[in-house]
Amino acid sequence: MSGLVLTNASPRIARRRRPSRAFEAWRIPLSWGARLVLCLMVLALGGPTQATAETSARFIGPLADHLLDRSGRLTITEIAAPGARVAFQPHDGRRAANYGPSPSPAAALWLRVVAPAIAAQAGDERVLVLREPRIRNVSLFIADGSGWKELRWTIGRPQVGAAFPTRYPVLTVPTAEVTGRTVYLRIETPSSMRASLWLHTDLDFLGASGVENLVFGVVFGILAALAMYLAAAALVARDATSALLSGLVLAYLGYVLGDQGFIGSIIWPGGIVASRIMSFGGTFLIFAMTLFYSRHFLRISAHAPRVSAVVRGLAFAMLGLTLVAVASVLVNDLTLRRFVAPIGITTILFCVVLVALSWRSERRRALVFIVCWGPMFAGGILRMLHDAVPAIGANPFAVNVNYLATSLSLLLSGFANAIDLQSRERQAYRSAEDSALRLRAFAESASDSFWECDRHGTIIFASGPTSQAIGLTPGRRLDDLLAGAQKGGEADPRVDLAASLTTGTEFRATVSLPVTAGGLDHRLIVFRARPAGPDGGLRGIVSDNTAEAAAEERLAQQRKMAAIGQLTGGVAHEINNLLHPIVNLSRRVARGIQAGDDRRRLLEIVAESGTRAATIVAGLLTSVRPTPRTDSHAPLGQALGDAVRSLRSMLPAKIALSFENYGDPGPMVDTNEAFQVLTNLVANAVYATRGEGHVDVRFKGSDTTGYVLSVEDNGEGMDHETRLRAMEPFFTTKQPGHGTGLGLPIVYGIIHAWKATIDIESQPGVGTRVTIAVPAQAASRTEPTHAAIT
C-alpha cells in the first residue's frame, strides 16, 4: 500500500524500484503531512524491506554481526583472530544492532559484515555510510593480504580529498576491495550504538545526501521563520504562550542542528563540542520548554495551581539539567546520557497528565494540544524507545521520522498559536466594542451627557442630548461656551475651569446658558468633571437641570405662598372685622346727615377709606383666595381673547399687544378670573416696557397635552433675586404709589385654584416671559360663589 502511494506521489522513485521505500519517503520532497502519513503507515506495516539485490543503496545494518567492546581496548587482530575469546552476536537479517547510549566513554561497537557481492567495474567505488551523526570515530578494517587495511573517519574532519567534513561517517572504498568480503567496523560514539549501516554507490550517495541536506535546510528555514514569527507575536501581543513556543522552536532548531551534525560539519567545521552541547543540552532545554509551554497553553495555573507549581519546578529542574548536560559534554562524562530516555518519557507523561487535567475546564485547548503535539510525542516516544528498548532495533526510518513529527508538531502549534492569538485579539476587540457600545447606550439613554476636554479646555469628546442642545461639541472651547452664561451672583465658572485645568482638580459649575443667543430661553446646566489623566484635561458629565430647578422653585414658591396665605388669612380676618363696622356705620351715619353738610363729606371719606382698605385686604386674600366668582364662564382661550380685546382699548398707543391662539378652546374658567390673570400680567409687561414695546400673548395646547398661556415682553427684565420674589404679596419694583405689589400674587392665587403652574423667565435688558401651564387633567372648578364687596 505504501508502494502504491509512493508511486502516485513520485513516479521517479517507482521507476527506480528502490527496496527501502520508507527511507525514500523520508527523502522525497512531498508535502509534510503526506510524508508523515506515509511514514506512519509504513511503520505500521512492519518497517522497511531488506536489501537483497544489487542496488545503488542498501541498508546493510541488519546484515552485520555485532559486538560491544565495553573497555574499548580490543584490536582488530583480537577481534578477527580465528578462535577469538570474544564472540560476535550473529545478525538476524531483520533488525540492525542497537546497544543504546554508550556505556562508557571508551566503549566501542564492532560490526562484522559480509559486503554483498557486487559486479564491480574498474575504478568503481562504494560508499559505506553510518547514519549516526553522533559517532565520533569509525575505523573500517578490510583484510589486506597479510594484515588489515584501516580506513578512518573522525568527526569534524574532512575525508581525504574533501573540502568539508561529513555529518556522519562516510567511508569511500573501491568496490573491488569489499564486494563479497568480510569487513570490520569499529565505532566510537557517546550516543546510540546502532548499526545504521548503509552501502551506496558513490553517485547515489551524493544525490541522497544532497536531498537530505536540502530537506533539513527547508525544515530549518521553516523552524527559524516560525521562531521569529512567534517571537514577534510575543513581543507585539505581549503573549507569554507565543514567547514560550518560540523558545521551544528555537531549542528544537538548535538541537537538530547539533544532533544531526550540521554544526561541526557543514555549518561550523570542527565545532564538535558546540555540536554536542547543542544536541545534548538542547535535549533538556526542549524538555524544559515543553513543560513551560504545555503548562501555559493549557492554563494549568488557573485550574490546578498545585500541579502547575510542580510542573513549573520540574521545568526549572530541566533547565538546571540543561546546564549539567552542557557541563557533562565539556568533561566528556556520559552518565547523564543514560537518563535521557526516562527523563524524556517522564516529561511526556507530565504533558499527558496536564492534558487530562485541562480536559474538563479547557477542553478545546486540550484537543488542540493533542492534535498539535500528538506527532511529536509519538515520534519522541519512538525515538527514546529505541534507546530504552534496543530490541526495537535501529530502524533507520524510525530514527528520522522523529524529526519530521516534531517539526510538524511545532508547525501545527505555530498555526494554533496564530489562530488563538487572532481569536483572542478578535475577542478583545469585540469585548472592547461591546463595552463601548454598552457605554454609548448608557450615555444615549441617560439624560446626562458626557464630555471630555484636553488640558487647554478644548472639547475632544461629547455625547448625549444635553451636550448637543447647548452646543458642547468637539473642537469647541469650553471657555467660550461658559462665556455665554447668564451672569449670576456666583463666581465666574471660567475662573474655576482654569483652576481645575491647571491644578488637576475636580470641576463643578452650574450655569444658565441661553438656548439661542440673546433669547429668553435658558437652560440650567450643571457641569461636573474630574481630571482625565496624566495628560491633563477633564472628563465628566453635563446635565440639564432646567426642569428640576423650575420644579424646585415652584415648590419653594408654593410653600412660601402657603405660609403667606396663613398669615394673610389671620390678619385679614381681624382687619375685615374692623373694617366692616367702619364702612357700614360711617355710611349709615352719613346717610342721616344732610347733603352738603361738611360732616357728611368727612364721614363719606371714612367709609371710602375703609372700602379702599378692604380692597387691599381682598387683593391680599386673592393671593390665596380667588376673586369671588361671577356667573360668567367661558373656555379659557375665548376668555383670554375677550380679555385681550378689552385690554387693547386701555393700553398706551406705543404698546403692540399681540395675541396668538393656537390652542383648542381650553378648560372652562371664570371669565373674570381669566381677565384678572391677563390684566395683571399685561399690566406688568407694559410697566416693564415703560409704555413702549411689544407684549405677546400666546395660548396653545389641547385637552390631552394641557394648555400653556404665555405673556412675553421685551422690557427691562428682572434679575434673579427679583424674579424669585415676584410672587410675594407687597413686593414691588414700582415707585411708591404706582403699584400695590399684589398683581402677581393675585394671578398666583387664581391659577393655583386652576391647578396650574406659573414660571417666570427673565433676562435683564432682554425681557420677561411668564408662562402658565394648565395640566391636561385640570378639573373644572366647582367652587362656591361668594358675595362680592362693593
Added chain:
Amino acid sequence: MPPSPDVLVVDDVEAVRVSLAEALCEAGYNPVCVASAHEALAELSSRPFAVAVTDIWMAGIDGLKLIKLIRESNRDLPILAMTGGGPRLTIETAGALAEVWGAERVFVKPFDEDLLVRAIDAIVARPDARPA
C-alpha cells in the same frame, strides 16, 4: 302692622354686632345680638327666629360648629354666614363648609349690609317662611 321678624346675630366683635343691629333695625327687623355660639343656642332654644346670621371664625364654638348644632335640632331655620377670613381655613373653604352644613349664603366681610338685608328680605318673603 305685623310684628318685626326676629333675626339672631352671632358675632364675637362688638362693633360688627352694633353695625348689623343698626342696619337690621332700620330695615324693620328685630335683631337679637349675641357674642358667642353658646348664647346663640340658648336664645334659639327659648324662642323662634326668622333668620340666623352668624360669623364663622369665633373663639370657643366657631360658626361652622354652630350651624351644625342648629341643624341637629332645627332643620328649617334659614342661616346666613359671614366671614372675614381666618388663619386656619381659607375663606373659600370656610364658605364652602358653611354652605355644606346649610348656610344659605356666605358674606365676606366687609360687605355692604344692604346686601344682607336684601337677602333676609328675600327669605322672609318666601311662602314657606315661618312667622317669627
